[in-house]
Amino acid sequence: MKTANQPLLSLKGITKHFGSLTAVNGVDLDVCPGEIVVIIGPSGSGKSTLLRSINFLEEIEEGTIVFEGEEIGYVTNKHGRRHLDAPHKICALRSEIGMVFQHFNLFPHMTVLGNVMEGPLTVQKKSLEEARHIALDMLAKVGLSDKRDVYPATLSGGQKQRVAIARALAMRPKLMLFDEPTSALDPELIGEVFDTIRDLGKEGMTMIIVTHQMGFAKEMADRVIFMEKGSFVAQGTPEDFFANQMEHERIKSFLNRIL
Amino acid sequence: MKFFTGRVVTKAILLFSCLLLLLASVCFATDYDQLFTDANDAMAQGDLPAAITLLKKVEFEKGDESGAFVRSRMQIARLQFALKDMEKASSAAKEVLAVYPDNSEALNFLASVKQEQTPRYQVFVQDCLRFLPQLLKGAVMTITLVVCIILISPVGGLLIALGRISTFKPVSSICWFFIWLFRGTPLLLQLFFIYYGLPSMGITFKPFTAAILGLGLNYSAYLGEIIRGGIQSIEHGQMEAAKAIGMSYWQAMRRVIIPQTYKRLMPPIGNEFIALIKDTALVSTIAMVELMRSADQMFNAYFNVTALILAALIYLLFTTIFTFVFEKIEVRAGIYENR
Known part of the structure; x- marks a missing residue:
């Protein structure tokens, strides 16, 4: 059942352990359509794990993921044990949620155009012509039309990340997840990637972004969340967050360290 | 009287x-x-x-x-x-x-x-002309064997490699056992077992079939381990990125992971295939008349070392051609890395 004010994504009690370590500890999060959520926090606080759980790259032990009003991804078998849904269903879900990685993970053996075409071509089984058309659109969107025939190895970090964004967008996702998209970049290349993300935001794309760039969080986010030791410690609008939550001792020391 | x-x-x-x-x-x-x-x-x-x-x-x-x-x-x-x-x-x-x-x-x-x-070289040329027809016949058989195994073993190797990294325990165990068995025993013994041993259990092969079977199984096992190493050397992020755009495991393998192993696999696989050219000499022991057997026949008939020298030269010619071909393929396979 889809209603107007219904969140696009709703997480409830997400919990994930790595051995004895609790990476994510009962996190709840609602993301409305068009909302940009920025998650910050020290390394090892579970930000990436949470993001990867949404895309089923990590299998969570507890909690539910509701996407467009439907609980997704996990089924309970007749012995009462919970496990990931059938692979083809997981694949279908993933194709609706785009993800961008810290290390780009472009396919080095394909040209830039090939990278962006791959999803529509292989996953959505679109024709070569159609896939090419979509890919060229997406490359134009990230401003890399002129690089379409080169291999990723010749691109700068910033260009690689923009291609990775185009590759994710080519699947026409309803939600985009960014896992530290600028952490592997030289400082002078960060701007071009954020410009691309900013443009996406203006088009109304729903996004969850894990980043250490506070400037970007201040400027872009509808909501900033501070995560530590697997839990949300504080959240609010950027104005509220950076004005008021600064009093929070942990946040203050974290921000002082990275700013 | x-x-x-x-x-x-x-x-x-x-x-x-x-x-x-x-x-x-x-x-x-x-x-x-x-x-x-x-x-x-x-x-x-x-x-x-x-x-x-x-x-x-x-x-x-x-x-x-x-x-x-x-x-x-x-x-x-x-x-x-x-x-x-x-x-x-x-x-x-x-x-x-x-x-x-x-x-x-x-x-x-x-x-x-x-x-x-008559001058030495003239004698050598005469001997060469005398032995060459027979040796070339043998060389054709050697090349036939090599080509067959080059076509068979990468397919077998890929299946074994995928089986080995499968999370489905029975499959990975069978593949492990297969590699353990065929890598752990001499190829000569395997050939003997297939050609001379299996008939006692009622399974009889022609020499050519036995040779292809023995070499094919052995080389599949070796290539299986090489290909597995190649697949596992591709960084994990590639599989995740492929999955993130909605690819299934097999789509990711076929489109993203395996194509990236080609360049990395060329040197070790080229090595294996050069070893293969020489290993085909072993099938001369199971009634196959290939290059080694032909040379041996000539040598025994005429007690003339020229037959062995010629065979060595033909083997060297084959291995040299292979070395060059594989270097070329390696460059082609890795074209995306330096352009």
């Missing part, structure tokens, strides 16, 4: 005449025997010219019943041959031929003198 006496007399006469003949021949040949003994002594002391002078004293006598003349002249011929005097060697042999025009020993000797006088 009369009959009995007659036989005894006949026997006695026969025996007597034999004895006489023996005595006569011994008396007759005594000089020559002494000559031969003296000549042998001279040879033992290394004085070949003295031996030749002694042997020359043997003269032709009607019929040469004792064979002393032929014996002496052939001995002279061999000694002259050893002294590198081909002229005198030939004339000694020709003395024999003058009396016995079809004495095979003299004829063979003259032939080998002739061969000795």
Whole structure:
């Protein structure tokens, strides 16, 4: 059942352990359509794990993921044990949620155009012509039309990340997840990637972004969340967050360290 | 009674005449025997010219019943041959031929003198021309085997590699066992088992089938481990990125992971295939006539080392071509890395 004010994504009690370590500890999060959520926090606080759980790259032990009003991804078998849904269903879900990685993970053996075409071509089984058309659109969107025939190895970090964004967008996702998209970049290349993300935001794309760039969080986010030791410690609008939550001792020391 | 006496007399006469003949021949040949003994002594002391002078004293006598003349002249011929005097060697042999025009020993000797006088390289070329047709036939079989295995083993290897990294325990265990078995026992033993061993269990193969089976299984096991290493060397992020755009495991393998292993796999696989060219020699033991077997046959028939040298050259030609081809393929496979 889809209603107007219904969140696009709703997480409830997400919990994930790595051995004895609790990476994510009962996190709840609602993301409305068009909302940009920025998650910050020290390394090892579970930000990436949470993001990867949404895309089923990590299998969570507890909690539910509701996407467009439907609980997704996990089924309970007749012995009462919970496990990931059938692979083809997981694949279908993933194709609706785009993800961008810290290390780009472009396919080095394909040209830039090939990278962006791959999803529509292989996953959505679109024709070569159609896939090419979509890919060229997406490359134009990230401003890399002129690089379409080169291999990723010749691109700068910033260009690689923009291609990775185009590759994710080519699947026409309803939600985009960014896992530290600028952490592997030289400082002078960060701007071009954020410009691309900013443009996406203006088009109304729903996004969850894990980043250490506070400037970007201040400027872009509808909501900033501070995560530590697997839990949300504080959240609010950027104005509220950076004005008021600064009093929070942990946040203050974290921000002082990275700013 | 009369009959009995007659036989005894006949026997006695026969025996007597034999004895006489023996005595006569011994008396007759005594000089020559002494000559031969003296000549042998001279040879033992290394004085070949003295031996030749002694042997020359043997003269032709009607019929040469004792064979002393032929014996002496052939001995002279061999000694002259050893002294590198081909002229005198030939004339000694020709003395024999003058009396016995079809004495095979003299004829063979003259032939080998002739061969000795022809230049070395010419002999080599003649041998090559003599052995090449047979060796090339064998080489065609070697190449046939190599091509078959090059077509079969990467497919087998890929299946084993995918099986090995499967999370489905029974499949990965079977593949582990397969590799353990075929990598852990000699290829020669595997070939013997397939060709000579399996018939006792009622399974019989033709030599070619057995060779393809043995080499195919063995090389699939080796390539399986190489390909598994290649797949696992591709960084994990590639699989995640493929999954993140909605690819299934197999789509990701086929489109993203496996194509990236090509360049990394070329050097070790090229290595394996060069080893394969040489390993095909092992199937000569299971009644396959390939290059090694052909060379062995030629070598045994003529006791001529040229057959082995030629086979070595053909093997080297094959391995060299392979080395170059694989270098080219390696560059092509990695074209995306440096452009």
